[in-house]
Amino acid sequence: MWKNPNKLQLAWVLHRRPYQDTGLILELFTSQHGRTGAVMRGGRKHQLLQPFQPLLVELAGHGDLLRLQQCEAASPPVPLIKQQLYCGIYLNELLVRMLFRHDKQPRLLAAYADALQAISQDAVAMDVVLRRFELLLLAELGYAVEFTLDAQAQPIQSARRYRWQGENGWLLSAEGWLGAHLLAIAEEQWTPEVRRCARDIMRTILAPHLGSKPLRSRSLFQTFK
């Protein structure tokens, strides 16, 4: 029985770690509280409290660490397998590192669910899904990236090269990325070369937001010989 059905909200587990003997400390991405910490006593026996499982939860308390009163499945889990799991883990790490606590992000919450579905359905290349999500994440946090104009508000020229400077934007530079690739990203024309280029660009743009520690999930994507 739900104690208070009005307080139900959608939530995704971004991260979980054990607490005492059977409890869990969770990092949740919720519709009402944005990213928040939550503790649940006896939570390790709860098979539902896993990443990629949409949940309906009731949270109580205030401050950084809320209490998870009750939870149930909102819908079946997103069936991620193999490499898709790495992508899911990467999205979770990105959100844990980038989102502020208690900052409601309704569009991002919806985009997160869509991104996980897209990854599991394998219709679009996984890296393209990740790039779109990274760009939306930056935009929602107030750091939208403009791929068609340079720092002087001049159109990006396809034959010239540009480098990224955090506060200003794109600056002309002999060593930088080709303007044609930036324009291709803006128009979502994902050729293999553009995708490689977009990966490096996003890594550079995200770096200052992540501080000194790089994202560890990237190390999973290595290939074995």
Added chain:
Amino acid sequence: MKQSPLVQQLIDAFTCLPGVGPKSAQRMTYYLLERHRQGGEQLAQALLAAMAGVGQCQQCRNFAEQEVCPVCADTRRDASVVCVVASPADVLAFEQAGGYNGRYFVLMGHLSPIDGIGPEEIGLPLLQEQLASNAITEVILATSSTVEGEVTAHYILEMCQAKGVEVSRLAQGVPVGGELEFVSGATLAQALSERRKI
């Protein structure tokens, strides 16, 4: 009231145990000092001896007093089959269940990038070396059925496939002696999709 320094030191030391706060630590300390001094000395000696004497097996990373643990040193066991588990407790569970005659590889955790636990932290370079030496013909993945467990299993699967080593995964489904009514939906779905011809 302030405790005498040695008593306080002991209380502080007890709080390093999981689930033990200052209050429980105080209770343990007084119990040992008041009623069970001999037990306290035994505990101290056992702790010292274990901390100094127990290391990790160089083959399977399980706790061992010698360089190689008894399971790895046992020549009657099949050294070419390796069961990958997350913790020493899992090794014990398999040994008690019986019926397994291969070696183990103990990860001491799962891959969890957000916690900073990558492939190196769970000893995968060592497993990689063992795979490269061609001494292993089959790897059994026995990580738990959580997301971290699945990620870890897939990572090791990729490692093994690159070396052409056969890989299997523990079967997942209805527990022995379990009634279907009480099995979770996800487990039942898994059991159905991986059903076996008999």
